[in-house]
Amino acid sequence: xxxxxxxxxxxxxxxxxxxxxxxxxxxxxxxxxxxxxxxxxxxxxxxxxxxxxxxxxxxxxxxxxxxxxxxxxxxxxxxxxxxxxxxxxxxxxxxxxxxxxxxxxxxxxxxxxxxxxxxxxxxxxxxxxxxxxxxxxxxxxxxxxxxxxxxxxxxxxxxxxxxxxxxxxxxxxxxxxxxxxxxxxxxxxxxxxxxxxxxxxxxxxxxxxxxxxxxxxxxxxxxxxxxxxxxxxxxxxxxxxxxxxxxxxxxxxxxxxxxxxxxxxxxxxxxxxxxxxxxxxxxxxxxxxxxxxxxxxxxxxxxxxxxxxxxxxxxxxxxxxxxxxxxxxxxxxxxxxxxxxxxxxxxxxxxxxxxxxxxxxxxxxxxxxxxxxxxxxxxxxxxxxxxxxxxxxxxxxxxxxxxxxxxxxxxxxxxxx
Numbered sequence: 276x277x278x279x280x281x282x283x284x285x286x287x288x289x290x291x292x293x294x295x296x297x298x299x300x301x302x303x304x305x306x307x308x309x310x311x312x313x314x315x316x317x318x319x320x321x322x323x324x325x326x327x328x329x330x331x332x333x334x335x336x337x338x339x340x341x342x343x344x345x346x347x348x349x350x351x352x353x354x355x356x357x358x359x360x361x362x363x364x365x366x367x368x369x370x371x372x373x374x375x376x377x378x379x380x381x382x383x384x385x386x387x388x389x390x391x392x393x394x395x396x397x398x399x400x401x402x403x404x405x406x407x408x409x410x411x412x413x414x415x416x417x418x419x420x421x422x423x424x425x426x427x428x429x430x431x432x433x434x435x436x437x438x439x440x441x442x443x444x445x446x447x448x449x450x451x452x453x454x455x456x457x458x459x460x461x462x463x464x465x466x467x468x469x470x471x472x473x474x475x476x477x478x479x480x481x482x483x484x485x486x487x488x489x490x491x492x493x494x495x496x497x498x499x500x501x502x503x504x505x506x507x508x509x510x511x512x513x514x515x516x517x518x519x520x521x522x523x524x525x526x527x528x529x530x531x532x533x534x535x536x537x538x539x540x541x542x543x544x545x546x547x548x549x550x551x552x553x554x555x556x557x558x559x560x561x562x563x564x565x566x567x568x569x570x571x572x573x574x575x576x577x578x579x580x581x582x583x584x585x586x587x588x589x590x591x592x593x594x595x596x597x598x599x600x601x602x603x604x605x606x607x608x609x610x611x612x613x614x615x616x617x618x619x620x621x622x623x624x625x626x627x628x629x630x631x632x633x634x635x636x637x638x639x640x641x642x643x644x645x646x647x648x649x650x651x652x653x654x655x656x657x658x659x660x661x662x663x664x665x666x667x668x669x670x671x672x673x674x675x676x677x678x679x680x681x682x683x684x685x686x687x688x689x690x691x692x
Contacts, residue, residue, distance in 0.1 A: 297487040299405050302474060306401035309479035313397055316390040323379070323386040331376035334365040356547035356557065363564075369537035374530045381524035385517045391683065392513040397477060399680035403673040404473045409489040410669035411467035414662055418460045421658045425453040428651075445647040452651055494618065494671055497686065499608060504682055508600040511683035515600055518593035525586035532582040535575050538565040600681070607678040614671035621664035629657045 307313060343357040367373075429449035472482040509515055540563050547558040568575055636653035639645040679686055 297489045299402060299489070299492055302401050302405050302478065302489075303398055305478040306397050307394055310393075310397045310477055311479055313390070313393045316386075316393040320383065320386040320390050323383040326379045327376055327383060330379040331372050333367055333372065337363040339363070353549040353557070355549075357550045358548040359545060361543055361545035363541050363543040365539055365541045367539055369534040369539050371531055371534050371539070374527050374534060378524045378527035378531070381520045381527060385520040385524070388513040388517045388520065391516075395513065395680040395683055399676045401474065401477045402676035404470050404477065405489055406492070406669045406672040406676070408467065408470040408474060408486075409491055410665060411463055411470055412488055413491070413665045415460060415463045415467065417658070417661050417665065418456055418463060421654075422453060422456045422460070424654070425449060425456060428654075429453055448648060448651055452655065492672065494615070494668055497675070499611070499678075499686075501608070504604055504608070504678075505601060507684045508604045508682040509597055512596075512600045512681070513683055514596045515593070518589065518596040521589040522586065522593055525582065525589040529579070529582035529586050532575070532578045535578060536568055538567060540565040603681045604678075607674065607681045610674040611671060611678060614667055614674050617667035618664065618671050621660060621667055626657070626660050626664050629653075629660045633657045 339359075339361045341359040343355075346355075429446065433446050471486045474486060475482050475484050543562045543564070545560040545562070546556040547560070548555065549557040633653040633656070636645060636650050640647060640650040675686065
């Protein structure tokens with residue numbers, strides 16, 4: 276509890292910003308720059324890029340050296356060679372290395388999309404935590420204001436009871452309502468601490484590190500045309516791009532399987548030296564060798580069928596990824612519309628009418644036309660509706676952040692400032 280109070284009262288530093296200047300933009304930037312999951316994905320992407328030149332390279336040349344150690348028969352010095360040096364190089368005429376490089380390039384693209392997915396998820400979680408943290412502060416502030424009001428009512432009721440103008444039940448009801456607010460405040464403080472920890476972890480900071488109070492971010496009017504969002508989801512969503520990259524990799528591996536039928540020659544140069552010769556090299560030979568795959572029909576045919584099956588599966592995976600993207604898009608839009616509808620309804624109609632009802636109840640109570648319990652009930656109703664209105668605003672902001680993670684694109688900077 277003491278630590279939580281320190282979080283709220285003392286100006287401590289968060290990176291280069293003051294805690295009271297905690298902004299959505301700063302949190303987003305820090306999470307993307309420091310999150311370990313994003314860094315892990317970046318390292319994997321870097322490793323996958325390093326595979327491309329490996330797959331595109333030729334096979335290493337082979338060097339062979341032989342020297343006669345002993346001869347146990349008598350022969351003329353130049354009858355046989357005693358030292359032999361040969362160099363052999365495989366020539367990739369079939370283009371297998373280029374096919375392997377194309378497959379590695381597609382896999383590197385897939386790794387890059389995994390980086391984007393990590394970034395989008397971290398960004399959505401960080402923004403959602405920011406909005407929930409702002410909501411927790413707002414709920415605590417509402418709780419504090421209502422508690423002050425109830426405590427004043429309780430004191431007034433207690434004074435009236437002592438003067439004989441109020442009943443003891445009025446005092447007990449007011450004290451009970453105030454106790455309920457104190458209990459609710461403790462739950463709100465727990466939620467606030469949880470969101471602070473979540474934000475710190477996402478930014479790769481110690482969970483106990485202090486965070487300032489976030490600036491309130493109003494809901495900006497946003498156009499969300501379904502056709503545009505569908506196009507964005509199908510073109511920008513990392514899972515769709517990963518599925519497209521998987522198709523390209525499968526095509527390259529099918530091409531590689533077909534090229535395995537093509538023999539690849541190996542050129543060799545061999546130099547020999549005789550003991551009785553004065554030259555460094557007595558003979559120089561050149562040769563060529565190549566594999567013969569046609570006799571192993573079952574092996575290479577099976578490889579082609581395997582690659583073709585993987586390509587067909589990759590195409591089905593792309594179709595599934597596209598359908599999943601559209602399904603998630605619809606769910607996200609429904610969530611946004613529901614939350615926005617609730618926020619507008621509470622702010623424009625329900626809360627103003629509840630406040631009018633509370634004022635009318637207060638006037639009726641002061642004039643003796645209604646009881647104390649009706650007045651307290653009207654005040655509790657306003658308090659609960661205020662909290663629900665603020666919660667609906669946070670839900671709408673969180674839903675927008677989740678939508679951006681679904682489609683893989685930022686919907687605009689206006690709401691992220």
